[in-house]
Amino acid sequence: MKVLVVDDEEDVQPLFLQRFRKEIKNQEFDFTFAHSGEEALYYLHNAASEVVLILSDINMPGMSGLELLTHIRHDFNAPPPPVVMMITAYGDEENHRQAMENGANDFLTKPLDFNLLKEKLKTFNE
Amino acid sequence: MAFFYFLAGYLLIRRLIKRYKMTAIYPKWRSILGTASWVIIVAYFSLAFTLEDAATDILGAVILLALLLYVDRERDFQGQKNYIKANFPLVAMGFVNGLATMVAPKFYDRYEQWFQGITLATFVWIFGKWANSNKQEEELRIAAERKAELEGLVNERTAELIKQKENLQEIVEELKATQDQLIQSEKMASLGELTAGIAHEIQNPLNFVNNFSEVSMELIEEMAEELEKGDTEEAISIANDIKQNLEKIRHHGKRADGIVKGMLQHSRASSTTKEPADINKLADEYLRLSYHGLRAKDKSFNANLETHFGENLPMVNMVPQDVGRVLLNLFNNAFYAVQQRQKIEGPDFKPTVTVSTTIKGKCLEIKVRDNGTGIPDDIKEKIMQPFFTTKPTGEGTGLGLSLSYDIVVKGHQGKIDIDSKEGEFTEFTISLPL
Numbered sequence: 001m002k003v004l005v006v007d008d009e010e011d012v013q014p015l016f017l018q019r020f021r022k023e024i025k026n027q028e029f030d031f032t033f034a035h036s037g038e039e040a041l042y043y044l045h046n047a048a049s050e051v052v053l054i055l056s057d058i059n060m061p062g063m064s065g066l067e068l069l070t071h072i073r074h075d076f077n078a079p080p081p082p083v084v085m086m087i088t089a090y091g092d093e094e095n096h097r098q099a100m101e102n103g104a105n106d107f108l109t110k111p112l113d114f115n116l117l118k119e120k121l122k123t124f125n126e
Numbered sequence: 127m128a129f130f131y132f133l134a135g136y137l138l139i140r141r142l143i144k145r146y147k148m149t150a151i152y153p154k155w156r157s158i159l160g161t162a163s164w165v166i167i168v169a170y171f172s173l174a175f176t177l178e179d180a181a182t183d184i185l186g187a188v189i190l191l192a193l194l195l196y197v198d199r200e201r202d203f204q205g206q207k208n209y210i211k212a213n214f215p216l217v218a219m220g221f222v223n224g225l226a227t228m229v230a231p232k233f234y235d236r237y238e239q240w241f242q243g244i245t246l247a248t249f250v251w252i253f254g255k256w257a258n259s260n261k262q263e264e265e266l267r268i269a270a271e272r273k274a275e276l277e278g279l280v281n282e283r284t285a286e287l288i289k290q291k292e293n294l295q296e297i298v299e300e301l302k303a304t305q306d307q308l309i310q311s312e313k314m315a316s317l318g319e320l321t322a323g324i325a326h327e328i329q330n331p332l333n334f335v336n337n338f339s340e341v342s343m344e345l346i347e348e349m350a351e352e353l354e355k356g357d358t359e360e361a362i363s364i365a366n367d368i369k370q371n372l373e374k375i376r377h378h379g380k381r382a383d384g385i386v387k388g389m390l391q392h393s394r395a396s397s398t399t400k401e402p403a404d405i406n407k408l409a410d411e412y413l414r415l416s417y418h419g420l421r422a423k424d425k426s427f428n429a430n431l432e433t434h435f436g437e438n439l440p441m442v443n444m445v446p447q448d449v450g451r452v453l454l455n456l457f458n459n460a461f462y463a464v465q466q467r468q469k470i471e472g473p474d475f476k477p478t479v480t481v482s483t484t485i486k487g488k489c490l491e492i493k494v495r496d497n498g499t500g501i502p503d504d505i506k507e508k509i510m511q512p513f514f515t516t517k518p519t520g521e522g523t524g525l526g527l528s529l530s531y532d533i534v535v536k537g538h539q540g541k542i543d544i545d546s547k548e549g550e551f552t553e554f555t556i557s558l559p560l
Contacts, residue, residue, distance in 0.1 A: 011334055011374055018341045018367060021348075059326075059421060064428040089326055094425045111333040114340075 002030045002047075003121070006040040006056040006068065007087075019114045029121065037063030041071055048076040053124055058088040058095060066098055073103040083124050087112065128179065130249045131186030131220050132170035134213055135193050139163045141256070142203060151202045162193075180227035187220025205263070212255030215248035312525040313451070326418040327385050331378035338371040338378075345371070384411070398537070402441035403449070405490060409435070409481050412450050416457035417479075420465065427465055427477075434482035442490045442558055448533045449558070455526040456494040456554050457481075462517070463498025463552060470499075489540070489557040496553075501546040509544070534558070 005016055013033045023029045032051075034040035037060060044051065054072065058065035065086055072084060085106040086099040096107050106120065143159050146152050169189065173182050190213065197203050198210050223241055226234040234241060349364040413431060421427055457479065464477030480495045501509060508514045510531045515524035534540045538558050546552040 009330060009334075011338075011378070014370065014374070015334065015337050015341065018345065018371070019337070021345075059418075061417070061429070061431045066426075067428070089329055090422065090425060092425065098426070110329065111336060114337070 001028065001052045001121075001124070002032065002050045004032050004034060004040060004043065004051045004054045006034045006037065006054065006060070006065065008035055008057065008060040010035060020118070023118070036060055037065065037068035037071075040068055041075075044072065044076050048078070048082075051082050052080075053083040053085070053121065055085050055087060058086055058099070059090065066095075066102055069099065069102045069104055085120070128174055128182040128186040128220075129170065130216065130245060131183070131190045132166055134216055134249065134252060135190045136163055136166045137252075138193060138197065138209070138213065139166065141209065142197070142206070145206075146202075155202065178227075180224045183220050183224035183227065187217050187224065190220065191217045208259045208262070209252075209256060212252045212259075215251055216245070219245045219248050308525060309529065312529060321419070321422075324385060324415060324419075326422065327414060328382045331381040331385075334378040335375050335382070338375045342368050342371045342375075385415075398445060400443045400445055403444050403446040405439060405442060405444075405449075405483050405492060406435040408446060408450055409433070409453055409483060409492065412454045413457055413479070413481055416454055416461060420458070420461045424465065427461075427468070429461065429464055429477035429479055432478060432480040434480065436482070436484045439483060439485065439490065440560065442560060444538060444558060445533075448537055452530040452533050452556065453481075453492070453494070455530050456556075459526065460494055460496035460498065460552070463500070464496050465498075467497070467499045467549075485560070486557070488560050490560060492556045492558075494554045494556075495551060497551050500548040500550050500552050501544065502548045506544065506546065510542075 005012060016031055016033075017024065020029055020031065024031065032043065034043055037056075040054070040056065041063075056065040056068055065088070069084055069086065072082065076082065083105045084103070085108055086095075086104045087108045087110060088095050088099075089110040099107050108117065139159055139162050142155070143163070146155065166189075170186075173185055177185070194210050194213050194217065197206060219241075223234075223245060226241065345364050345368050349361050349368070352358075352361040352364065410433065413433070417429065417431060460479045461477075464479060468475050468477050476497075478497050480493070482493045482495075484491050484493075505514075505516070510527050512525055512528040514528075531542060534542050534556055540556060540558040543555040543557075544552070545555070
């Protein structure tokens with residue numbers, strides 16, 4: 001299952017690669033990383049059909065996660081639509097409401113609980 | 127003729143009594159002067175009816191002269207000099223009359239009317255002087271009164287002025303204390319605005335520290351498993367990953383450390399110690415703090431942050447927390463301006479805040495540019511003034527730019543330039559001497 005992770009923090013990449021070390025080894029997941037909303041859209045232009053699941057940070061300079069979500073639902077929603085999970089450090093009602101209204105499938109807060117994330121990803125994988 | 131000498135003496139004594147009756151020295155002289163006036167009268171009658179005319183004249187003149195000389199020397203009666211002088215012609219005439227009667231009685235008899243006339247004239251002369259000196263004395267008295275009055279007024283005014291000056295000094299000191307408090311509260315206010323930004327900025331590195339240490343523990347277990355299996359190659363690869371993770375933990379730990387240190391420096395009372403500082407690091411740090419501070423308040427807000435940091439810039443001597451405050455203030459203003467413009471223009475507007483650093487001549491130049499609401503021309507002159515703010519009451523202290531000006535111009539001998547077009551952009555340029 002191809003997962004696109006969007007976060008402006010570069011160290012998110014090695015973190016995910018190590019946290020999902022076994023799963024990657026077992027070829028359960030294939031992670032791709034983008035450091036901004038713009039980069040994510042560029043990637044989706046070329047490989048939208050491969051991406052099953054998108055994990056995106058909300059608070060990023062430039063295009064925010066919520067804008068990215070709107071673009072995805074608008075431009076890359078060909079069935080089967082990708083699963084989009086939003087992640088934010090500000091786990092407040094307003095962000096949650098906006099994310100859900102814009103068509104997010106799930107809403108997670110930082111710090112990420114990777115065990116919980118793993119289980120959620122696995123349910124989508126089945 | 128002798129009558130006049132005694133009368134002059136008597137009148138002198140009466141004059142002294144009248145003149146000094148209301149003064150402090152009178153009790154001392156009261157009985158002496160009273161007795162003297164009686165003595166003169168008695169002396170006249172006893173002498174005039176017992177002695178020859180010539181002797182009475184001379185004796186009368188001597189008595190009057192003695193009296194005059196005594197009064198003249200007495201310090202208590204210093205004001206009477208003019209009146210005393212007026213008596214001397216009469217005294218002289220007394221001696222002239224007496225001697226002429228004795229030495230040349232015929233001559234005297236022949237011109238007696240002349241002698242008597244001149245004597246009378248000298249007597250009248252005294253009264254002329256008396257009236258005159260009374261008038262002078264009155265004038266002097268009035269002048270003295272006016273002088274005393276004026277002096278009183280001057281003293282009163284002086285006292286008032288001194289009191290006012292003291293009041294003003296107190297007020298100035300109070301104002302100074304208030305100013306210090308305001309500066310401190312401005313610092314605390316801008317820190318308060320930053321709290322959410324700081325929390326976010328610290329939370330991120332802490333998450334990495336936690337995550338990388340957790341994952342490293344898992345990796346160590348895996349490494350142990352690999353070693354038991356005898357797969358040293360895989361074990362070595364895992365060990366390398368662990369090493370990288372530890373480096374990341376250290377990196378993010380330091381990041382959080384730096385933010386806390388910066389925060390403490392920001393809230394600390396002004397220090398004037400200049401030290402070489404990396405302007406790019408400082409600008410980047412405060413740009414992020416400011417951005418996340420605003421984001422925490424307005425969740426829907428988003429902006430492009432552009433940084434054009436000059437490469438290989440030298441370290442520049444500055445008070446880092448002060449320059450940090452200036453940058454923070456400019457960033458806060460920039461984000462506020464783009465946020466305001468976004469509210470007007472809606473989602474199609476792309477808020478952008480740009481910071482660039484370069485060396486220009488002998489100065490380090492820092493530009494903070496935003497594409498926000500801009501500064502109208504009519505308030506451009508005022509924005510550096512203390513307490514000037516365009517923000518709603520309670521949102522801005524109006525001290526940010528004024529303090530920034532003090533820090534850059536007075537603290538660092540630099541300058542702040544403003545370029546702005548209403549509705550388009552604002553650009554602040556700070557120049558710090560190298």
